[in-house]
Amino acid sequence: MLFEQLSLQLHPGQLLQIKGKNGAGKSSLLRILAGLARADEGELYYQGQAIAQSRVDYATNLCFIGHQSGIHEQLTALENLRFWRAACDLTPADDLALLASLGLAGLEDIPCRMLSAGQQRRVSLARLWTTKAQIWILDEPFTALDQSAIATLQQHFVTHLEQGGAIILTTHQPLSLQYAQLFALEIHYRW
Numbered sequence: 001m002l003f004e005q006l007s008l009q010l011h012p013g014q015l016l017q018i019k020g021k022n023g024a025g026k027s028s029l030l031r032i033l034a035g036l037a038r039a040d041e042g043e044l045y046y047q048g049q050a051i052a053q054s055r056v057d058y059a060t061n062l063c064f065i066g067h068q069s070g071i072h073e074q075l076t077a078l079e080n081l082r083f084w085r086a087a088c089d090l091t092p093a094d095d096l097a098l099l100a101s102l103g104l105a106g107l108e109d110i111p112c113r114m115l116s117a118g119q120q121r122r123v124s125l126a127r128l129w130t131t132k133a134q135i136w137i138l139d140e141p142f143t144a145l146d147q148s149a150i151a152t153l154q155q156h157f158v159t160h161l162e163q164g165g166a167i168i169l170t171t172h173q174p175l176s177l178q179y180a181q182l183f184a185l186e187i188h189y190r191w
């Protein structure tokens with residue numbers, strides 16, 4: 001049993017950090033909350049409706065970035081961004097400027113397999129600058145990022161929360177910015 005009798009609500013402007021040791025069940029919980037896995041018991045609600053009835057609305061309003069980068073390694077950073085925009089029906093925008101702002105200037109046309117781990121992570125996280133989703137579920141988003149990229153990402157979290165978004169994340173690193181509404185949930189795996 002990873003966890004039981006778990007009950008939580010997340011409102012606009014709130015950041016929830018799921019804490020726990022390796023193997024505690026953080027990723028499992030995030031996958032359940034993202035609708036990618038089912039709990040043995042219990043329900044997940046979105047805007048008062050069980051997910052089973054609001055799956056499309058929920059998925060439309062959700063941006064999930066898991067452990068793996070979710071980028072296509074054969075495509076370039078620019079091609080990945082254009083693919084996401086097309087897949088999510090987003091209007092085209094200046095992706096070159098976005099990639100430059102994430103420290104990827106000059107690397108836009110290289111297949112992602114040739115980028116470093118941190119550079120690939122930046123490409124993956126670029127989605128958070130393109131998505132209109134209000135709910136972000138992020139599994140270890142700071143992995144492989146340097147301090148400056150972590151600071152940029154956290155600043156973006158603040159902006160998203162101020163605009164009425166909500167974030168659920170796991171991280172083994174301390175959050176270094178002040179968040180108006182930060183909550184933590186610690187889960188313990190019982191052997």
Ligand SMILES: Nc1ncnc2c1ncn2[C@@H]1O[C@H](COP(=O)(O)OP(=O)(O)OP(=O)(O)O)[C@@H](O)[C@H]1O
Nearest residue numbers: 002020021022023024025026027028029170172189
């Ligand atoms: N697909 C699976 N099938 C069976 N057991 C799994 C599966 N995925 C994970 N587990 C088990 O569930 C437990 C929780 O795993 P999970 O990945 O949720 O932990 P975590 O808290 O995210 O760990 P970490 O901090 O190492 O990322 C682990 O003991 C793991 O062995």
